[in-house]
Amino acid sequence: MSSSDYAVFARGLEKRYGDKRALDGFDLTVEHGTVHGLLGPNGAGKTTAVRALATLIRLDGGRAEVGGADVAREARQVRSRIGLTGQYAAVDEILTGRQNLEMFGRLFHLGGTLAARRAQELLEQFDLEAAADKGAGGYSGGMRRRLDLAASMILAPSVLFLDEPTTGLDPRGRSEVWDSVRNLVTGGTTVLLTTQYLEEADRLASRITVIDQGRAIADDTPDGLKATVGGSHLEVVVAEAADLPAVEKAVARVARGATETVIAERRVQAAVTDRVAALTDVARTLQDEGIAVEDIGLRRPSLDDVFLQLTGDRPAQDRDADGAYATYEKTEAAA
Numbered sequence: 001m002s003s004s005d006y007a008v009f010a011r012g013l014e015k016r017y018g019d020k021r022a023l024d025g026f027d028l029t030v031e032h033g034t035v036h037g038l039l040g041p042n043g044a045g046k047t048t049a050v051r052a053l054a055t056l057i058r059l060d061g062g063r064a065e066v067g068g069a070d071v072a073r074e075a076r077q078v079r080s081r082i083g084l085t086g087q088y089a090a091v092d093e094i095l096t097g098r099q100n101l102e103m104f105g106r107l108f109h110l111g112g113t114l115a116a117r118r119a120q121e122l123l124e125q126f127d128l129e130a131a132a133d134k135g136a137g138g139y140s141g142g143m144r145r146r147l148d149l150a151a152s153m154i155l156a157p158s159v160l161f162l163d164e165p166t167t168g169l170d171p172r173g174r175s176e177v178w179d180s181v182r183n184l185v186t187g188g189t190t191v192l193l194t195t196q197y198l199e200e201a202d203r204l205a206s207r208i209t210v211i212d213q214g215r216a217i218a219d220d221t222p223d224g225l226k227a228t229v230g231g232s233h234l235e236v237v238v239a240e241a242a243d244l245p246a247v248e249k250a251v252a253r254v255a256r257g258a259t260e261t262v263i264a265e266r267r268v269q270a271a272v273t274d275r276v277a278a279l280t281d282v283a284r285t286l287q288d289e290g291i292a293v294e295d296i297g298l299r300r301p302s303l304d305d306v307f308l309q310l311t312g313d314r315p316a317q318d319r320d321a322d323g324a325y326a327t328y329e330k331t332e333a334a335a
């Protein structure tokens, strides 16, 4: 296949801001009709990559094609093929959802009738009909983000860039946006989605590129990436530190590799393969032995786990800014 057979084909992208290399030899290949995840911590270079591919900033080096057009030499063609949704919603809160979409349609020179028809189609597609004539200021986070998605789809671009579309949303808003993204791809759109959440990339993307310090450090399927990381982790927290050796023994029997004990937190953890069986086995053993368990649960691999495996270190941003990176989700025993 040649480079023009891909929705996005980028090689050796460079972008500097002063001494900072925001992109430092970044490569990306995205197949048509797929959701491709660009996964990385804060400051990794995700937004810079997306803005460069969307022709919004000029590259210092490397070459990129989007929909077969060169971002430097054929910027106009690139722009006619793409849509871009930023991290922050661009909707006008005073206007209704419908008015917002009609306004965007007119901005794109659709003309009144066509803009109204397109707005109606998009309201249906993004499940916003019920709230179509209410002020967008009263929309939930998930609804606003979907309105933003709808606005970026006015001209039915073949490639859509979604920059952290669910950051700041509650779980419900997040799953609403996920549904919308899945619908887009069913409709044939190629989506490049940036995210800090492995879980999000896992749910939506057929392929994931991991970016760190302006470089792609992995490119794999979600399953391949999770296999690298070692699947789910089982965690047990006990009331008494004296029980830790017994817990270690119980966890070791179901662990895929070594167990890890954090004495200060009275916690034992290990990677497991058969999630539910491992959880049940350990819970039963500890109960039989009369050990007081404070918390027991399964934790899916997080971005942190991916980085620990790929680089032997935590995400770059986590080293100097605490709390900024994605925290993991706990799956409670009952779930």
Ligand SMILES: Nc1ncnc2c1ncn2[C@@H]1O[C@H](COP(=O)(O)OP(=O)(O)O)[C@@H](O)[C@H]1O
Binding pocket: 017, 020, 021, 022, 040, 041, 042, 043, 044, 045, 046, 047, 048, 049
């Ligand atoms: N306009 C800019 N001026 C200076 N530095 C920038 C600018 N944009 C991005 N950077 C820096 O480039 C790096 C990558 O940023 P960015 O692409 O926004 O990362 P991400 O979207 O993954 O959080 C960061 O260190 C950031 O501070």
Ligand SMILES: [Mg+2]
Binding pocket: 046, 047, 048, 087, 163, 164
């Ligand atoms: Mg960003």
